[in-house]
Amino acid sequence: MAAAVTPGVTERYFTRWYKPDVKGNLCEDHCILQHSNRICVITLAEAHPLLQNGKTIKSINYQISANCSRLQNKVSGKSKRGAQFLTELAPLCRISCSDGEEYTIYSCIRGRLMEVNENILDNPAILQEKPSTEGYIAVVLPKFEESKTITQGLLTPKEYEEVLLKRFNSTS
């Protein structure tokens, strides 16, 4: 992997945090990239079912309920007024696959929604090709005073690797 040889943009500026089996759904792991300025980028972790061979994404829907669409999120000014507030378990979008499965992506951290990635609506394939960069789901800004604590329940890359290893051993 090239990124491992020369640390890429993600590795240079962001810390990776993992949340496995989000909402109790097996293997639906999320990865949160936290910038040193506290901004968080919500992405799919490598083991997420959506990134496994043979999956084809049919559609991505940011309309998470009848009266709440993440696409409606508008922030203004330096202080980002008007942002939707997200809790750890706030859904960001639902992704349906050609095999009929539907997956919900969650925020995983408390904070205010800055933007969702609209590029994946037109081109869902980049979600699978570059899940850690161009295929991100959303950008969330945690509260200043919570920026250190919001990642406390999340796993470091090393801890996540152990989870993957255990998971692999138990299935094989």
Added chain:
Amino acid sequence: MFALTEKNRSIAQLLLNTGTCPRCVFRFCCVGLEASYRHPYKDLLRELHEFLEYNKEKEDRFCCEIADPPCKRIRLENMGEGAEDLNQNGALQQTPVADDVNVAMANSTLKVCNVCLGILQEFCETDFVKKVCQKVNSAEYQFTSFVFSVSLPPQLSVREHAAWLLVKEEMGKQGLSLAKEDIVQLKETYKWIIHPLFSEELGVPADGKSLFEVSVVFAHPETDEDCHFLARVCPDCFKPAKNKQSVFTRMAIIKALDKIKEEDFREHFPCPPSSPKNICAALEIQCTNGAIFVAGRYNKYSRNLPQTPWIIDGERKLESSVEELISEHLMTAFKADSFNFSSSGREDVDVRTLGSGRPFAIELVNPHRIHFTAMEMKELQQKINNSSDKIKVRDLQLVTREAIGHMKEGEEEKTKTYSALIWTDKAIQKEDIALLDDMKELKIDQKTPLRVLHRRPLAVRSRVIHTMKSEYIDDHHFRLHLKTQAGTYIKEFVHGDFGRTKPNIGFLLKRTADILELDVESVDVDWPPTLND
């Protein structure tokens, strides 16, 4: 020639009797001749008494002559004989009157004026002027003129109002009126007196536009409560404000005095105002010199040096910064209190600025030294350059505040050229990157980069990459020279910032691209003027 005339007599007498100083008497008699106020205080007091007594005497004499002509003769006789039988009859006036004048004068000399609280008394004396000037001189400022500013206790307006009501009433009896605006302002009078004294002591002229300011703040704690009744009578004039220590500001008091009915005022405040025990205190004597502006261009040769101090959570990330490396020498040379650094754009901590450098300007606040020759500026520049190899300064010069606008107005329209070292994941051939050279005036859309999103608004900004010139290095590396519109985020244009800058170099080359090094080659702003070495 004495400033008052017969028509002022009753007012002058009334004010003097109620404890008002001669200069305030002049003010309420609308004496507009500056020189009248500059006479020594003792002389003014004596002349005022003489004026009043002379007139009184004239009047008395007039009365006597009509009613009782022999009086004059008797008095004159007594005068010649001495003062043995002073109290013998009512006609023996001359001597006792002279005594009264002396007693009154002795009293008035000590007495603090009930209107100006000593501002037009002791604070016009050379002792005070000398004290202020000593303070000025000890601060070792360079200045060629001065402006004197004075802050008076706000309750003076209340006392002035009370005295005005008193005078107005007295004049009303004579069928005359007095508008408040016609009274000569206390502050104005004070400056008429004090300016020539300061000017002589400091050896430079007073000039309202001078950048060197000598300021004195007066307070009078004894009468601070004078204005408190106004808040009860006119509460809407005294709304507390966050940045005010007290609601009794000068403006609020003037507004309240403007509104308050005369009866209400008189009910709460004595007319004439009571005589205070003490004179004002000069709380603060301060000097400030107008800011000096120094401009130049800087090069930054380090990838570990921020432009401004880099402090996160109160902790310094790196020990120095461009602004500090330059400013510390200027601060010492100009003996300034503080500085403000500004520049035509900024570069990241890991970006070098080469070529002819980036224009900058530094405001030196309250400099003690202000005169520098071109030669001295050159020496100062040399000193900065000798002190560090991380930066270099050129074209260092004194500029005006207005000229700094040239630097800022160029920020958006002007172009900048960069050199970037770029890495690609898939191997490249010379031909793969040559297509960049053909792109002219490439329009890109940049969302606010994630790395600055926490402190800047989220927006999509349209920028233009004017030209690009690629230089092949090896399979995975090439150098790209770019000329762009100012305000373009170059790093994001290269790696794409999660696809948030479109198009980007990775997209144009159909591979993942990353930026390893960035240098600013030129900031195309033609200010400040280039200096010959």
